[in-house]
Amino acid sequence: MNHPIPPAVRLRSAIASRGGRPVLRGVDLTVQPGEVVALLGANGSGKSTTVKAVIGSVPLDRGMLELFGVPYAKFRAWHRIGYVPQRTTAASGVPATVREVVSTGRLPQHRLLPFRRRDREAVDRALAAVGMLDRAGDGVADLSGGQQQRVLIARALVGSPDLLIMDEPMAGVDAASQQVLADTLRAEVARGAAVLLVLHELGPLEPLIDRAVVLRDGCVAHDGPPVPNTGLHALPGHDHVHPHADHTPPRLLA
Amino acid sequence: MTEMLSYDFMQRALLAAVLVGITAPAVGIYLVQRRQALMGDGMGHVAMTGVGLGFIFQTSPVWMAVLVCVLGAVTMELVRSRGNQRGDIALAMLFYGGMACGKLLVSLSAQAGAGSLESYLWGSILTVAPADLTAIAVLGAVVIAVTVGLRRQLFAICQDEDFARVTGLPVRTLNLLLAVMAAVTVTVAMRVVGLLLVSALMVVPVVAAQQLTRSFAATQAASIALGVVVSLAGVTGSYHLNVPSGPAIVLLAIAVFAVFSVIAAPLARRRHRAGADPGPRECDVQLPGQGSTPGRGSAKGSSRGPSDATTPERRAGLAQ
Numbered sequence: 001m002n003h004p005i006p007p008a009v010r011l012r013s014a015i016a017s018r019g020g021r022p023v024l025r026g027v028d029l030t031v032q033p034g035e036v037v038a039l040l041g042a043n044g045s046g047k048s049t050t051v052k053a054v055i056g057s058v059p060l061d062r063g064m065l066e067l068f069g070v071p072y073a074k075f076r077a078w079h080r081i082g083y084v085p086q087r088t089t090a091a092s093g094v095p096a097t098v099r100e101v102v103s104t105g106r107l108p109q110h111r112l113l114p115f116r117r118r119d120r121e122a123v124d125r126a127l128a129a130v131g132m133l134d135r136a137g138d139g140v141a142d143l144s145g146g147q148q149q150r151v152l153i154a155r156a157l158v159g160s161p162d163l164l165i166m167d168e169p170m171a172g173v174d175a176a177s178q179q180v181l182a183d184t185l186r187a188e189v190a191r192g193a194a195v196l197l198v199l200h201e202l203g204p205l206e207p208l209i210d211r212a213v214v215l216r217d218g219c220v221a222h223d224g225p226p227v228p229n230t231g232l233h234a235l236p237g238h239d240h241v242h243p244h245a246d247h248t249p250p251r252l253l254a
Numbered sequence: 255m256t257e258m259l260s261y262d263f264m265q266r267a268l269l270a271a272v273l274v275g276i277t278a279p280a281v282g283i284y285l286v287q288r289r290q291a292l293m294g295d296g297m298g299h300v301a302m303t304g305v306g307l308g309f310i311f312q313t314s315p316v317w318m319a320v321l322v323c324v325l326g327a328v329t330m331e332l333v334r335s336r337g338n339q340r341g342d343i344a345l346a347m348l349f350y351g352g353m354a355c356g357k358l359l360v361s362l363s364a365q366a367g368a369g370s371l372e373s374y375l376w377g378s379i380l381t382v383a384p385a386d387l388t389a390i391a392v393l394g395a396v397v398i399a400v401t402v403g404l405r406r407q408l409f410a411i412c413q414d415e416d417f418a419r420v421t422g423l424p425v426r427t428l429n430l431l432l433a434v435m436a437a438v439t440v441t442v443a444m445r446v447v448g449l450l451l452v453s454a455l456m457v458v459p460v461v462a463a464q465q466l467t468r469s470f471a472a473t474q475a476a477s478i479a480l481g482v483v484v485s486l487a488g489v490t491g492s493y494h495l496n497v498p499s500g501p502a503i504v505l506l507a508i509a510v511f512a513v514f515s516v517i518a519a520p521l522a523r524r525r526h527r528a529g530a531d532p533g534p535r536e537c538d539v540q541l542p543g544q545g546s547t548p549g550r551g552s553a554k555g556s557s558r559g560p561s562d563a564t565t566p567e568r569r570a571g572l573a574q
Binding site for chain 1: 287422468470
């Protein structure tokens with residue numbers, strides 16, 4: 001039981017509610033270093049809430065959370081985590097360039113000190129990894145949905161995290177961006193990063209995934225190897241909703 | 255011009271205008287970024303209670319307004335951060351309560367002259383006393399130091415609060431700091447443009463500047479420059495035309511916004527033209543079973559087929 005390296009995420013018996021309604025009813029979730037874990041489940045099964053509990057933006061009513069072996073309350077090594085929230089838009093009320101948005105991912109490194117050359121170089125590298133370096137000076141509001149998603153992924157990669165947490169990275173993303181996303185993810189896994197992915201279905205990322213955790217009504221219904229090509233469709237209560245009706249590319253990683 | 259500058263009160267008025275012209279957009283840009291452009295308005299209403307308390311207790315209305323406005327801003331921030339769906343109703347109560355309470359307190363106080371509250375509602379920059387100027391300068395310096403010095407941190411929390419939390423930023427503390435800075439700015443600007451128009455000076459230079467800018471840093475710099483220019487021009491204009499300075503500044507800022515938005519469209523077009531080839535202006539993909547459309551005549555069109563289907567969509571996204 002004594003791991004030489006503690007797990008990147010260790011969530012035990014997590015109970016959480018939102019607006020008085022119980023959403024997590026005792027969720028266990030472990031992500032080992034270098035492991036790729038997919039979190040699956042129907043709408044409202046608690047997968048997004050689980051991820052928000054892991055990053056601490058939804059507080060636990062009961063249960064325990066450790067990140068890299070450190071209890072959440074004492075955890076300070078935020079530079080080890082890269083987070084890609086569920087995208088609505090990367091734009092806000094004031095224009096901002098792609099570079100400005102990605103640069104916020106370097107805040108754990110430079111903190112209150114000025115933004116230096118090595119920070120700038122890290123931003124360039126992350127933008128190159130998602131194929132957006134040529135758009136660095138453009139406004140994020142001028143990009144397509146898939147391109148905005150790539151910017152948000154670059155923002156998470158810019159600190160070379162040991163754990164990458166992504167909430168529905170494939171939702172509403174065009175084919176070209178899906179390919180870039182899959183390639184990027186593969187490179188991160190090869191580098192040794194652990195990945196926790198919220199997915200609606202396994203889809204083109206399936207060959208990368210080591211383990212699938214399926215949630216149903218705030219409880220873990222399955223924890224083990226991903227079941228190829230069935231995924232969510234085999235589960236009761238699955239409502240099949242496609243956010244985008246366009247053609248899904250055949251097996252990006254094959 | 256030199257005649258105008260020979261008066262002490264005009265020197266103080268112009269100095270106050272410069273300070274407010276810098277501070278208001280420096281804070282306002284974060285409110286606009288978070289789509290809370292009308293928050294300054296609400297704080298102006300709440301500050302009226304502070305002015306009323308100042309009248310009742312015969313103390314400085316400016317410092318009382320700072321105190322009440324900071325309390326109000328902290329309350330608003332707590333309501334916002336809890337994400338309550340009834341939050342807007344709570345804010346409405348706070349705003350109307352603040353305004354009603356202010357008027358009531360002023361009418362109860364001994365020095366309730368007709369023009370006493372008026373000067374805080376619409377500003378009275380020509381009556382800025384040396385002590386007022388010191389207060390404006392000190393508070394303004396603090397606001398500028400925070401909003402410009404912590405630009406990357408404040409940008410991050412206003413852009414994406416969840417992500418900012420995962421970078422380890424003290425999100426709650428920074429949110430409260432920003433709310434307090436906005437409250438202080440409202441009271442600083444109170445003497446220059448008045449509580450009813452404070453929000454305009456926090457918002458209009460920002461939205462005017464962003465018609466022409468693409469980056470946050472450029473928007474912040476341009477909006478501060480614009481704030482200073484319209485404040486100085488407004489005060490100077492109001493001296494020569496003998497009109498109140500607050501409305502003059504605000505109308506001038508709106509005029510600049512109108513001009514900028516008119517020239518923004520052709521400017522953006524030119525920028526796109528200078529960039530990568532945006533492709534043909536009209537669709538050149540022909541659907542099977544349709545004859546050639548007059549005026550296009552692209553022979554390549556029909557042979558392209560569905561492999562090119564994503565590009566027009568992408569182009570449409572870029573042109574927005």
